[in-house]
Amino acid sequence: MTALQHTTEVVDPVPGADAPHLPGQPDLVQLLTPEGERVEHPDYSLDITDEELRGLYRDLALVRRWDVEATALQRQGELGIWASLLGQEAAQVGAGRALAADDMAFPTYREHGVAWTRGVDPLHVMSLFRGVDMGGWDPVATRFNLYTVVIGAQCLHATGYAMGLQRDGAESATLAFLGDGATSQGEVNEALIWASSYAAPVVFFCQNNQYAISVPIERQSRAPLFHRAAGFGFPGVRVDGNDVLAVLAVTRAALAAAREGQGPTLIEAFTYRMGAHTSSDDPSRYRLASELEEWKLRDPIARLKAYLSRSGKADAAFFTGVDAEGDELAARLRKGTIEMPDPAGTEIFDHVYAEQTPHLAAQRAEFVAYHESFEGGHQ
């Protein structure tokens, strides 16, 4: 028995487990089957123009191209580490594109696809993984918070931000990202309680990619994750995380409900981490290659491409154009990453406090004097 079958038994049927013909998945919202068939869902419809559809495809393809380039740069020693989003592009792009300009997103460390939709320059993400800074983008201007590495901590931040929106009478919401593993953290559960208790305009977007590093989902939850919401007193919904249209529709609806004062929603985007946890990880130690093969059949980009081409919504020239754009992006990221200047040593001291302390100012001065003492002479 494969780990996947085990997961399936304990948790719920895996969408597309029997691909190409999906069996009935009453709990799983899907608008685009793995084969690229457009289907309707009674609760979630999506009004979308052909141009927007092509835009989503472009997002998915470029985000993947970025990810592939980053993986290569890491292997070549240009990044310290890389957390790949391979396989999760639709979940991230769908969620990111559901945000309105004034909504605020609270990512983990893997939400490069959401960063993309917020207009964050990918080089500002690369600088974090290169070890140059802790993320170079402006979280206020982009409405995309800095990456949070401590599992789950951002869920409380998103909830508090939502409480602020509530008090300001703002018609906006927050979108908190978390993984399946994160759902075990006490702080995440506290966030769910807070959000529920105050009907805060926050949507919890959990990418269930089936693993927390090596630990499979059944160690974190014996029930489908989206069922948890019921216990906290708000709606939960499971969406096919590899279906960008369904993710977009479900997240839009949840954000709209939050903005209208209906409180939080927990979205479980059912997906799969196609790569290693990070470039430091070796998944062959804990999962079977056959599992990966099964999930390849549900690739998020292939299904949109199939739909666009079959329905005539995009032609060959469009896809060639996106490929070319991808190559340009990759070249820009490669050059930009390799040429990124190292930070100045004094950066260590410069942003610790809003109001610098005399003690730290003195330490900084000592640091400068110490390094100057090496100039000329010291090898």
Add this chain to the structure above:
Amino acid sequence: MTETLTIGKALNLGLRKALEDDAKVMLMGEDIGKLGGVFRITDGLQKDFGEDRVVDTPLAEAGILGTAVGLTMRGYRPVCEIQFDGFVFPAYNQIVTQVAKIHARSRGKLPMPIVIRIPFGGGIGAVEHHSESPEAYFAHTAGLKVVAVSNPVDAYWGIQQAIAHPDPIVFLEPKRRYWEKAKVDRDATPEPLFASRVVRGGDDLTLLAYGPMVKTALQAAQAAADEGRSLEVVDLRTISPLDLEPVYESVRRTGRCVVVHEAPLTLGLGAEIAARVTETCFHSLEAPVLRVGGYDTPYPPSKLEEEYLPDLDRVLDAVDRSMGF
């Protein structure tokens, strides 16, 4: 049986021995089963001892420590792995308010033989929260003991001694030195756990370090020797309780003392040691006790860690300053 082992492998063998010797010993942590831990310290142990004794936990550090308390009350001896230093904080409440205090609260009726293994310190080019040196928080907490090993021999014996010990122990492993090798005699009689050790004799100055900085201190002593200065290096090995008798003895001879650690200077171990050495050896001191440590800032992005971490040059600079008094 003497063999060459890395610190990582020595820990793995020490854990294996502890699991063999005492059926009540169990390991708990994130990814410690099939994966063998992100540093492979528990490699192969779940396969050999089963899922009940080598437990892959849900992703929740408070859960790991909180359930360890209950297991301890049933006579088990949990060895908890915290994946990285920066992730101990969700468990901090359990460690500080419960693990550390239950023995006192129960007036000894509820001993807490829990070991909390934490890979600590920087130097591996990691992202945020993977390079912290949180030892002072734990050393400051009464009821906890804190060990910081620096070499394969202490790793092999120390982990077993810590597991067999009746009090809770925060066991700090110098992650950037996991791959450092030394000969380990597995039939030898181990040195006591809570004892510091002079690892290099010298007459001019006493240099103190623990964990990853011991190697740096030894390198500094070698470089100083090339310049005609003789440094005595002490590996503190345990930072709570501190075993400073050998240090006092040394400082009375050398008259000078420098303490090195990666953790930020302010209220770090160096401050406590400087106070005690000054109180005890005041009349022998030729210079104030000097400290070399991380700056009083968050741990920086990895491109700056070399400038943040004490290195040979910064240690030698402190030695120069001490000798200049």
